[in-house]
Amino acid sequence: MADTVQFYMEEMIPEMRDLEQKGIFSKKEIKSILKKREKFEYALKRRISKKADFLRYIEYEMNLEALRKKRRARMVSNTKQSISDYAGPRRIYFIYKRCLTKFKGDISIWLQYINYAKKTGASRTLGKIFAQAIQLHPMNEKMWILAAAWEWEENANIVAARVLLQRALRLNATTETLWHEYFRLELVYIAKILARREVLGIDASPEEIEKSLLENKEVDTDNMIKLPSVTGEEFEAFIKDAEDESGDGKSTSNKKQKSKNGKKEKALEPLTEEKAETYRAEANPVLRGEVAMVVYRNAVKEIPDSFPFRKGFLDIANSFIKPKPLKENSIQYIYDSIEQDFKNLPEARALVARRAIDAYKVDEEGYAKGVAETVKEFWQICENGGTKTWELFVENMEAEYHRTQEENLKLYFSKMIDRIISSANKKKIHSERLYLLQINWILSTSTLSVETTSKNVLAILDKAVPQYPDSRTLVLQQIRLLRSLSQSEQMTSLPVIFAHALKTHSESFDIWREYISFIRTAYREGDMTQEQVEEAFLEAIHTTTALLPDVTEERAEIGHIKQGVGAWFLDWINETEGITGVRRVYQSLMKKSLPELTFFMTCVHLEKKNSVDEVASKKAIAMLYEKAIHADEKNEDTYLSFLKYLNETGQIEEANKVLWRAGKAVADKDAFSQRYNEMLEGRWTEPSFGAAELDLDMGMDPQDPDEIMSS
Template sequence: MADTVQFYMEEMIPELRDLEQKGIFSKKEIQSIIKKREKFEYALKRRISKKADYLRYIEYEMNLEALRKKRRARMVSNTKQSISDYAGQRRIYFIYKRCLTKFKGDISIWLQYINYAKKTGASRTLGKIFAQAIQLHPTNEKMWILAAAWEWEENANIVAARVLLQRALRLNTTTESLWHEYFRLELVYIAKILARRQVLGIDVSEEEIEENLLEDREVDTDNMIKLPSITGEEFSALDQDEKGVLGKKLSKKGKKEKKKAPLTEEKAEAFKTEKNPVLRGEVAMVVYRNGIKSIPNSFSFRKGFLDIANSFIRPKPLNDDSIQYIYDSINADFKDLPEARALVARRAIDAYKVDEEGYVKGVGETVKAFWQLCDDNDPRMWKLFVENMEAEYQKTEEENLKLYFSKTIDRIFSSADKKNIHSEDLCLLQINWILSSSTLSVENVNKKALTILDQAIAKYPASRALVLQQIRLLRTLSRSEQTARLPAIFAHALKTHTESLDIWREYISFIRTAYREDDMSKQQVEEAFLDAVRTTTALLPDVTEERAEVGQVKHSVSAWFLDWMNETEGIEGVRRVYQTLLKKSLPEPGFFMTCINLEKKNSINEEASRKAICMLYDKAIHADEKNEDIYLSFLKFLNETGQVEMANKVLWRAGKAAADSDAFSQRYREMLEGKWSEPSYLAAELDLDMEMDSQPNEEALSS
């Protein structure tokens, strides 16, 4: 190991000598660089080298190279480039190669390597990197897409980009993103050619220009190169007259140049856009047809093609027939899916941007198509109708169009009510629309929305969203109306939706506000908090991602309780609460960290606080022995308070519990150097400023 490190260090001598001779780094700085590099090299040659060591080495060399470039730029010198000008960059590449030899499967390192090569403009090296990365990770679509994008965007090589994506699709036939990117590539290629032809004036006839001028349309003739109007016959005649000059020129080598065939009308016609299969988008449509054969049952996959096609401004790379073909295939294959039928209904409106001339006509056709689809009385279709109209309402700035969309949405809800078409989603949409768009007073709007909510909850009593909306609206009413209705609603809601953080937040905010307004005594609030903590502590643990909210509920409810006790009784009240709870259950680690933070705010210099904090840290570690952040937080506290002996015991215990003791040791060193940031254990935000008789605006309610 030492021999290898020594070899690498000796290779640096010419570079370092050059840096010193040029005056870029001083002798003392050179010595510091040598020590740093030697330390990194030994770290890389350990029996089990770590990715972090390579990345730190690379980061150091990048910073060093950036510093060298800055100093070099400030120096007034006409000297030629020497070894020090390229050695730093070469070393970074070398470290990357060594790292990827060790960690071939780490995609993140490959991406960093690619980004660095792009940044430094190493085109030849980048090609080799892509080849190696793709060879090792042929099923990673991101690598193929990056390689194809580089060929097209940087090298302007459409053929190479196509070949890469075709190879990628042969290996990853069911990867949606690859099909989409290949489709996008073909459309971008067409769009660029069409834009260039438009600038050159190709495919624009004299008659079209004259018509535009007569119709007072603006034609940018200054930026358009007018091609000479010459027919194939005229060109042939010219060729016959000048054949002695044009047909028999000698090249510099003395060889006769091949006589060029005259441009006939048939050949000129073949170059026109409508006659060119590539420019008509036939290649892109082949991609689409093959894509839907490989992935036939995904609606989102089909929609992705349409989104790409509609994202281009004029001139559109796909003609109307091709776009219609995509819509027809979606309509045929997903005719029973409401989302697909809604997408087809939007055909007329998606063809234009909001500020384009045909947008208004497209709106009318789209609304007509949606009304026809709603004849089936499918609540899902009515919901999609409302969502699409609301989206267009938010998109447009024109007042008349806004009024039209508003009237249409009101008519949808009215018609659905007359036909007795209801659903939970439709009710929520109606409530949010009333709150956000009504011109009535806030009080009248809220009461109107509550009337609809009461009817909806009677039909859908298990709906969490409807109950939450009802609670929030009730909290805007008078104190008497709240105290009359909310306790019963909360009792039912918390029993039915025990795992809902939002409902618990509303409940805690309600009882704290009730205490502040003297509607509940301190004892009543404390009992309510204790019941809440007992209920949430009994919830099953959040072992899956779907149940992640349960952990937040457990931590937040107890943290809100402790925070309230700290406000009303101070640290003595907090201690009384957590000592009571510890006798009956073992709370989550977040609970202990909340207690620790409150104890620290009191005073870490008091003997009682220090003992309490150490006890709470010990309980937190017992609750989660693998949590390295708790160990580091404990060690930081012990070091700050000078409890060295206990810190050594905790450090030994942490080293035994850590999955990777070396990595933990590195984090511990960072903590000692002040580079480690302690994670936050704050509870979910609680709205404590809402007065019981407050009247929030419509925007706050609708959000």
């Protein structure tokens, strides 16, 4: 190991000598660089190498190279490039190679390697990197896409890009992203060629060119020299004259001529009308989009049953503005295939109904006509469609309402949405989603007073909530709107609604937060006594403690509920009774239940905040930290928080004991030691432990209209 490190260090000598001679780094700096590199090299030669060591080494070399370039740029020197100018990047590449020899399967390192090669403009190296990465990760579509994008965008090599994506699809035929990117590549290629031809006027007729010139105000047609048109006979005569001047009277179009360098080359043949016609966009199958449509048809064969997959092709095609790479008949083919294969899917029928709108941008002339056609199509599919079709009708009209800025169109969409909702109500077509769309539409567009708007929406919710009792969103909307009313109206309705909601939706953090906010507001307004609020809090803690633990990511909300209710209770007690009440409550709760880590850390926070009796506070804080450690013995932040407190209060002996316990308990002792040193240096920020980051006073102002409207 030492021999290898020594060999690498000796290889650096010419580079270091060059840097010193140029005056970029001083002797002291060079010694520091060598010492740092030696430390990194030994770290890489451990029996079990760590990815972090390689990445730290690469980061150091990148920073060093950036510093070298900066100093080199400041120097007024005409010296040629030497070893120090390319040794830095070469070493970074070398470290990357060694890292990827150890960690071939780590995609993130490959991506960093690729990005660095792109940044440094190493095209030849980048090609090799892509080849190695694809060989090791042939099932990773991102590698293929990056390689194809590099070939097309950087090298302008459409053939190589196509080949890469075709190979990728042979191995990953059911990967949707690859099909979409291949389709996009073909359309971008067509769009680029069409844009060039448009600039050059290749596909334009003489009449179109003349019309374009006359319409261009910057062109002075009076002073413009018009070239005479050349007929076919005149062109043939011109060719004949050129042949006669050559001396032998023979056609030069069918024989080989010698160029200036003596090599034989074919003489250019005259461009016939038939040959010129093949170069026009309409006659060229690639420019007509036939290759892109072959991609689409093959993609549908491989993945026939995915509507989002088909929709992705349309989204790509419609994302182009001018020139449009796909002809109307090709786009219509995609719509027809979706309509045929997904005739019973509401989303597909809605997409086909939007065909007329999607053909235009919002500010284009035909947009209004497209809207009329789309609305007509939607009414037809709603006649025989289910609830989902009505929901999609409302969603599409609302989306267009927000897209357009033209007042008449906005008014049209507004009236149309009201008409759709009214028609659905008359036909007794209801769903949770349809109710929510109606409610959000009224809240966002109503010009009536906040109170009137709230009462109108509450009338709808009075019908919706009983129909869909399992809907958290409807109940939460009802609670928030009621809280915007006067305190007396809240006290009339909310206790009953909360009693039912907390039984039905006991795992909803938002409903618990609204409930705690409600009882705290009721206490401040004098509608509930301190005993009633404390009893309500204790009942809430009892209910939330009984909830099943949040062992999965999907149930993480339960952990927030348990943390929040206890923290909010302690915060309220601290406001009303001070630290004495806080101690009474947490001592009582510790006897009756098993609080979690965040509960104890909240108690610690309040003890520190209200430290009046220093001896009693120290004793209480130490006890609470011990309880917190017992609740989670491997939590490093708890140990660091305790150690910080002990060091700040001069309890050095106790701190040493806790540090020894932490070293035995934590998973990574080295990482913990580093964090401990950062804490001693003042560079460690104490976390909030979950509960402290929750807003303990969520008491929304009942008269605040903005909060209600935004929710």
